[in-house]
Amino acid sequence: MPALTRGTNAKPLPQPAPAHARPGAVLSQYERHGAWVVVARGAYDMDSIAPLAQALDAGVRRHPKVILDASGITFADSTLLNLLILTHQAGALRVVAPPPQLKRLCEITGVDSILQTRDSVDDAAFS
Template identity: 45%
Template sequence: MTGARDTNDEGVVGGVHPAGAGWVVSARGELDQDTLGPLEEALASAAARHPVVVLDASAITFGDSSFLNLLLRLHHSTTLRIASPGEQLRRLFALTGADSVLSLHPSVEAAVAAS
Protein backbone atom coordinates (compact mmCIF):
# COMPACT_ATOMS: atom_id res chain seq x y z
CA MET A 1 0.00 0.00 0.00
CA THR A 2 1.57 3.27 -1.08
CA GLY A 3 2.00 5.91 1.59
CA ALA A 4 1.47 3.50 4.49
CA ARG A 5 3.85 3.88 7.39
CA ASP A 6 5.00 1.21 9.76
CA THR A 7 4.51 2.42 13.33
CA ASN A 8 8.18 1.59 13.98
CA ASP A 9 9.44 3.97 11.27
CA GLU A 10 10.28 6.58 13.87
CA GLY A 11 12.59 4.15 15.65
CA VAL A 12 13.43 3.46 19.25
CA VAL A 13 15.04 6.83 19.96
CA GLY A 14 12.27 9.25 20.84
CA GLY A 15 14.46 12.31 21.17
CA VAL A 16 17.55 13.83 22.71
CA HIS A 17 18.05 17.12 24.52
CA PRO A 18 20.35 18.86 27.00
CA ALA A 19 19.46 18.91 30.69
CA GLY A 20 21.66 20.56 33.29
CA ALA A 21 25.19 19.18 33.02
CA GLY A 22 23.98 16.20 31.05
CA TRP A 23 22.07 14.92 28.09
CA VAL A 24 18.71 13.15 28.01
CA VAL A 25 18.07 10.34 25.54
CA SER A 26 14.46 9.15 25.33
CA ALA A 27 13.80 5.60 24.19
CA ARG A 28 10.58 3.85 23.31
CA GLY A 29 9.15 0.53 22.31
CA GLU A 30 10.74 -2.89 22.46
CA LEU A 31 14.51 -3.00 22.86
CA ASP A 32 16.27 -6.19 21.86
CA GLN A 33 19.26 -7.18 19.74
CA ASP A 34 17.32 -6.43 16.54
CA THR A 35 16.22 -2.90 17.50
CA LEU A 36 18.97 -1.68 19.84
CA GLY A 37 21.40 -0.15 17.30
CA PRO A 38 20.02 3.41 17.09
CA LEU A 39 19.71 3.68 20.88
CA GLU A 40 23.24 2.38 21.36
CA GLU A 41 24.52 5.03 18.93
CA ALA A 42 22.58 7.83 20.65
CA LEU A 43 23.76 6.81 24.13
CA ALA A 44 27.40 6.36 23.05
CA SER A 45 27.38 9.75 21.33
CA ALA A 46 25.91 11.40 24.43
CA ALA A 47 28.43 9.65 26.71
CA ALA A 48 31.33 10.86 24.55
CA ARG A 49 30.23 14.50 24.88
CA HIS A 50 28.50 14.86 28.26
CA PRO A 51 29.47 13.97 31.85
CA VAL A 52 25.95 12.71 32.67
CA VAL A 53 23.59 10.73 30.45
CA VAL A 54 19.96 10.26 31.45
CA LEU A 55 17.95 7.54 29.72
CA ASP A 56 14.25 8.41 29.77
CA ALA A 57 12.84 4.89 29.90
CA SER A 58 9.20 5.86 30.43
CA ALA A 59 8.11 4.73 26.95
CA ILE A 60 10.12 1.49 26.83
CA THR A 61 7.70 -1.44 26.74
CA PHE A 62 10.27 -4.27 26.74
CA GLY A 63 14.00 -4.70 27.25
CA ASP A 64 15.95 -7.95 26.93
CA SER A 65 19.43 -9.05 27.98
CA SER A 66 21.01 -7.16 25.04
CA PHE A 67 19.45 -3.95 26.34
CA LEU A 68 20.61 -4.68 29.89
CA ASN A 69 24.11 -5.42 28.62
CA LEU A 70 24.17 -2.05 26.83
CA LEU A 71 23.16 -0.23 30.02
CA LEU A 72 25.79 -2.01 32.11
CA ARG A 73 28.53 -1.26 29.56
CA LEU A 74 27.49 2.39 29.40
CA HIS A 75 27.36 2.56 33.20
CA HIS A 76 31.10 1.77 33.22
CA SER A 77 31.98 4.53 30.75
CA THR A 78 29.85 7.46 31.98
CA THR A 79 27.48 8.59 34.70
CA LEU A 80 24.30 6.89 33.52
CA ARG A 81 20.97 7.58 35.18
CA ILE A 82 17.81 5.76 34.20
CA ALA A 83 14.56 7.68 34.59
CA SER A 84 11.03 6.32 34.88
CA PRO A 85 11.59 2.62 34.16
CA GLY A 86 8.29 0.79 33.76
CA GLU A 87 7.28 -2.41 35.49
CA GLN A 88 8.94 -4.78 32.99
CA LEU A 89 12.28 -2.97 33.24
CA ARG A 90 12.11 -2.72 37.04
CA ARG A 91 11.47 -6.48 37.14
CA LEU A 92 14.40 -7.13 34.76
CA PHE A 93 16.70 -4.97 36.89
CA ALA A 94 15.54 -6.62 40.14
CA LEU A 95 15.83 -10.21 38.83
CA THR A 96 19.35 -9.64 37.55
CA GLY A 97 20.57 -7.52 40.45
CA ALA A 98 21.17 -4.61 38.09
CA ASP A 99 18.99 -2.43 40.31
CA SER A 100 21.85 -2.40 42.83
CA VAL A 101 24.32 -1.25 40.16
CA LEU A 102 22.36 1.12 37.93
CA SER A 103 21.17 4.54 39.07
CA LEU A 104 17.36 4.43 38.85
CA HIS A 105 15.15 7.49 39.30
CA PRO A 106 11.37 8.08 39.31
CA SER A 107 11.52 10.91 36.73
CA VAL A 108 13.82 12.68 34.30
CA GLU A 109 13.82 15.70 36.61
CA ALA A 110 14.94 13.59 39.57
CA ALA A 111 17.64 11.93 37.48
CA VAL A 112 18.98 15.28 36.26
CA ALA A 113 18.96 16.72 39.80
CA ALA A 114 20.65 13.66 41.40
CA SER A 115 24.18 14.05 42.65
Protein backbone atom coordinates (compact mmCIF):
# COMPACT_ATOMS: atom_id res chain seq x y z
CA MET A 1 0.00 0.00 0.00
CA PRO A 2 1.40 3.45 -0.83
CA ALA A 3 2.46 5.52 2.17
CA LEU A 4 0.98 8.94 2.75
CA THR A 5 3.67 11.63 2.69
CA ARG A 6 3.76 15.32 1.92
CA GLY A 7 6.85 15.85 -0.29
CA THR A 8 9.44 13.80 -1.96
CA ASN A 9 11.89 14.00 0.97
CA ALA A 10 9.39 12.87 3.61
CA LYS A 11 9.79 9.41 5.02
CA PRO A 12 6.69 7.25 4.62
CA LEU A 13 4.80 6.35 7.76
CA PRO A 14 4.32 2.69 8.60
CA GLN A 15 1.28 1.20 6.92
CA PRO A 16 -0.81 -1.80 7.92
CA ALA A 17 -0.41 -4.98 5.98
CA PRO A 18 -2.60 -5.10 2.87
CA ALA A 19 -6.10 -6.33 3.55
CA HIS A 20 -9.21 -6.91 1.54
CA ALA A 21 -12.30 -4.85 2.17
CA ARG A 22 -14.92 -6.51 4.30
CA PRO A 23 -18.22 -7.25 2.70
CA GLY A 24 -20.14 -4.04 2.84
CA ALA A 25 -17.07 -1.76 2.80
CA VAL A 26 -17.45 -0.25 -0.65
CA LEU A 27 -15.73 2.65 -2.39
CA SER A 28 -16.53 4.75 -5.40
CA GLN A 29 -14.51 7.67 -6.74
CA TYR A 30 -15.06 10.57 -9.11
CA GLU A 31 -13.93 14.11 -9.88
CA ARG A 32 -16.10 17.08 -8.89
CA HIS A 33 -15.19 20.74 -9.54
CA GLY A 34 -11.46 19.90 -9.65
CA ALA A 35 -11.48 17.88 -6.42
CA TRP A 36 -11.22 14.11 -6.11
CA VAL A 37 -14.18 12.58 -4.27
CA VAL A 38 -13.92 9.24 -2.48
CA VAL A 39 -17.26 7.85 -1.33
CA ALA A 40 -16.92 5.33 1.50
CA ARG A 41 -19.73 3.00 2.50
CA GLY A 42 -19.70 0.41 5.26
CA ALA A 43 -17.46 -0.39 8.23
CA TYR A 44 -13.79 0.63 8.37
CA ASP A 45 -11.27 -0.85 10.76
CA MET A 46 -7.81 -2.40 10.47
CA ASP A 47 -9.17 -5.32 8.43
CA SER A 48 -10.96 -3.17 5.86
CA ILE A 49 -9.04 0.11 5.68
CA ALA A 50 -6.50 -0.73 2.94
CA PRO A 51 -8.66 0.08 -0.12
CA LEU A 52 -9.75 3.39 1.41
CA ALA A 53 -6.15 4.25 2.34
CA GLN A 54 -5.03 3.52 -1.21
CA ALA A 55 -7.81 5.68 -2.67
CA LEU A 56 -7.08 8.64 -0.40
CA ASP A 57 -3.33 8.33 -0.97
CA ALA A 58 -3.76 8.31 -4.74
CA GLY A 59 -6.14 11.25 -4.46
CA VAL A 60 -3.77 13.50 -2.50
CA ARG A 61 -0.92 12.64 -4.87
CA ARG A 62 -2.88 13.60 -8.00
CA HIS A 63 -5.38 16.28 -6.97
CA PRO A 64 -5.21 19.60 -5.14
CA LYS A 65 -8.12 18.62 -2.90
CA VAL A 66 -9.59 15.31 -1.75
CA ILE A 67 -13.09 14.95 -0.40
CA LEU A 68 -14.15 11.95 1.65
CA ASP A 69 -17.91 11.48 1.51
CA ALA A 70 -18.31 9.75 4.86
CA SER A 71 -22.11 9.78 4.93
CA GLY A 72 -22.32 6.03 4.32
CA ILE A 73 -19.78 4.91 6.92
CA THR A 74 -21.51 2.61 9.38
CA PHE A 75 -18.56 2.00 11.72
CA ALA A 76 -15.20 3.67 12.26
CA ASP A 77 -12.46 3.06 14.78
CA SER A 78 -9.03 4.55 15.46
CA THR A 79 -7.74 3.03 12.22
CA LEU A 80 -9.96 5.34 10.17
CA LEU A 81 -9.20 8.23 12.48
CA ASN A 82 -5.46 7.71 11.92
CA LEU A 83 -6.01 7.55 8.16
CA LEU A 84 -7.90 10.85 8.22
CA ILE A 85 -5.07 12.52 10.14
CA LEU A 86 -2.42 11.15 7.74
CA THR A 87 -4.43 12.24 4.72
CA HIS A 88 -4.94 15.71 6.22
CA GLN A 89 -1.17 15.99 6.75
CA ALA A 90 -0.46 14.87 3.19
CA GLY A 91 -2.85 17.22 1.39
CA ALA A 92 -6.08 19.19 1.41
CA LEU A 93 -8.81 16.93 2.83
CA ARG A 94 -12.47 17.70 3.39
CA VAL A 95 -14.78 15.23 5.13
CA VAL A 96 -18.43 15.38 4.08
CA ALA A 97 -21.35 14.42 6.30
CA PRO A 98 -19.59 12.26 8.87
CA PRO A 99 -22.11 10.05 10.69
CA PRO A 100 -22.70 10.62 14.43
CA GLN A 101 -20.33 7.83 15.54
CA LEU A 102 -17.45 9.24 13.48
CA LYS A 103 -18.23 12.80 14.61
CA ARG A 104 -18.14 11.65 18.24
CA LEU A 105 -14.85 9.81 17.70
CA CYS A 106 -13.34 12.99 16.25
CA GLU A 107 -14.71 15.12 19.10
CA ILE A 108 -13.40 12.98 21.96
CA THR A 109 -9.96 12.74 20.38
CA GLY A 110 -9.76 16.42 19.38
CA VAL A 111 -9.38 15.59 15.70
CA ASP A 112 -12.46 17.65 14.91
CA SER A 113 -10.32 20.75 15.49
CA ILE A 114 -8.00 19.89 12.57
CA LEU A 115 -10.32 18.23 10.06
CA GLN A 116 -12.49 20.34 7.82
CA THR A 117 -16.01 18.96 7.58
CA ARG A 118 -18.74 20.06 5.22
CA ASP A 119 -22.40 19.23 4.69
CA SER A 120 -22.17 18.40 0.99
CA VAL A 121 -19.66 17.46 -1.69
CA ASP A 122 -20.30 20.75 -3.48
CA ASP A 123 -19.63 22.74 -0.29
CA ALA A 124 -16.39 20.82 0.17
CA ALA A 125 -15.31 21.26 -3.42
CA PHE A 126 -15.75 25.03 -3.30
CA SER A 127 -14.16 25.56 0.14
